[in-house]
Amino acid sequence: MRTADLDTPAVLVDLDRVERNLRRAQDYADRHGIRLRPHIKTHKLVRFARRQLRLGAVGITCQKLGEAECMAGGGIDDILVTYDLVGPIKLRRLAALHERVRIAVVADGEAVVEGYATTFRDPGRPLEVLVECDTGAGRCGVQTPAEAVALARRIAAAPGLRFGGLMTFQPRARRRETDAWLAEARERLEAAGLPPATVSAGGTPDLLRAAEITTATEYRPGTYIYSDRMQVAWGHGSLEDCALTVLATVVSRPTATRAVLDAGSKVLAADTAPVPGHGHVLEYPEAVITALSEEHAVVDLAACERRPAVGDRVRVIPNHVCVVVNLADRVHLLRGDRVEETVPVDARGRVT
Ligand SMILES: Cc1ncc(COP(=O)(O)O)c(C=O)c1O
Incomplete structure (x- = not known):
């Protein structure tokens, strides 16, 4: 045909271009010692998630629990959901997923952590929670490094939760400012005895300069697999x-x-x-x-x-x-x- x-x-997808885009990103990440955790919200296909993992990604990112359930059903077993999961229905679904795969989530406030803490109570199988940080993009996230520490303490104090580190979806082309924010947060966390195991940044526009966010240990590009007019206009x-x-x-x-x-x-x-x-x-x-x-x-x-x-x-x-x-x-x-x-x-x- x-x-x-x-x-x-x-809707047509050019497989050679997909492969080239995935390899370019993975090669960059490998060269700079960054763990890649691609966001699957762009392709929404189990087969491409598997390809990303085979090329060297450490896991995947999903924005919605429904995406995570779908990927888990396809055998993907290391998932970060970069979204505040709020309300009993979501928390029940999260608990079911937590039984099946390694899943980490984010929180940017007391109320969100409260929901996780009351749902997850088993210290033997804690839920990993990263603190989402607003490093300038103006969406979700704690507003200051001091707030990040306060929320990390709250997470660490809950028996069924484990503080996993920091997550930001930083503003485009603000790598230096993002790094300064995250570095201050990391320093404060270390001083508080809560060193962040993961510091996760993301976004295709800064993907091939991600190493300039020196504090980040992990990067979550999504659109890079297909790219689009917007990304090209932004210089990717x-x-x-x-x-x-x-x-x-x-x-x-x-x-x-x-x-x-x-x-x-x-x-x-x-x-x-x-x-x-x-x-x-x-x-x-x-x-x-x-x-x-x-x-x-x-x-x-x-x-x-x-x-x-x-x-x-x-x-x-x-x-x-x-x-x-x-x-x-x-x-x-x-x-x-x-x-x-x-x-x-x-x-x-x-x-x-
Ligand atoms: C939390 C988060 N991480 C990563 C990404 C991936 O960004 P991009 O599609 O620019 O690669 C997004 C995009 O919406 C996001 O919201």
Whole structure:
């Protein structure tokens, strides 16, 4: 089967590019003595998680418990969930998972630790908890190194919990500031008798400079496996590294300068990037996808010398690939133009 045999819209994954992206990251991590713990929220496929582990990753990262359950079901047995797990339903599921695999979680406040501490009480099989630190990204996380120590103490004092270290999803291109924050936290923790076994940072934009965060022992890249327009705009590699594309058909040419594709926000996702438009059309690089509705992409061809006709097919590099994957029932795995396999996205929709 070739891509010409596929109906559209279709999500295509170039296996050679995937392999190259995974190896580049693992080689970098190996060269710099960093443990790699890839975030699977991008690909959501057990087979790629296994490949990442085989190449040298120490475990995987999941954002949601549902993703972790799916990966555990696929035989992955070392998982960090980088999300505050709150409420009795989540805690029951976490306890069930903890019985099956090595799982670590994060917390950024007393209330979250309280939930873990009341659920996990066995000192013989403690739950590992890392303190999430807001080193400038402004999402979750304790706000100061002093707060990190206070929360680490609370974790260490709970008989069924073990303090595992620090976790941050640091702001892009702020490696020095992130390192200063984490170094101060580590120093304070050491002084308190709680040296952090793991200091985990993450994010594809800084992946190939992760060693500059000298305090980090572990790194969690996610998007690097496929990359996308956003990552390229932020300076990570080039469009040649983008392994996932959306194959779409031109279904209308209402004006001389307008084409409409059969992939809208339900396929390409509406996330914006720091470059114009909703995706990069490989065959018409000057084209701009100016608008998406659910099932249509409107393309401005004004800057294109050549222009497509109704029925022509194009491939689009999405702005934000992780969301595209979560919208797709299945992906087509390619070697060149040959469809090697079509596979369901294992953890698709696992957002609980
Ligand atoms: C906690 C955490 N770690 C790691 C990552 C991976 O980041 P990226 O996709 O930029 O590699 C993310 C991305 O959302 C994240 O939220």
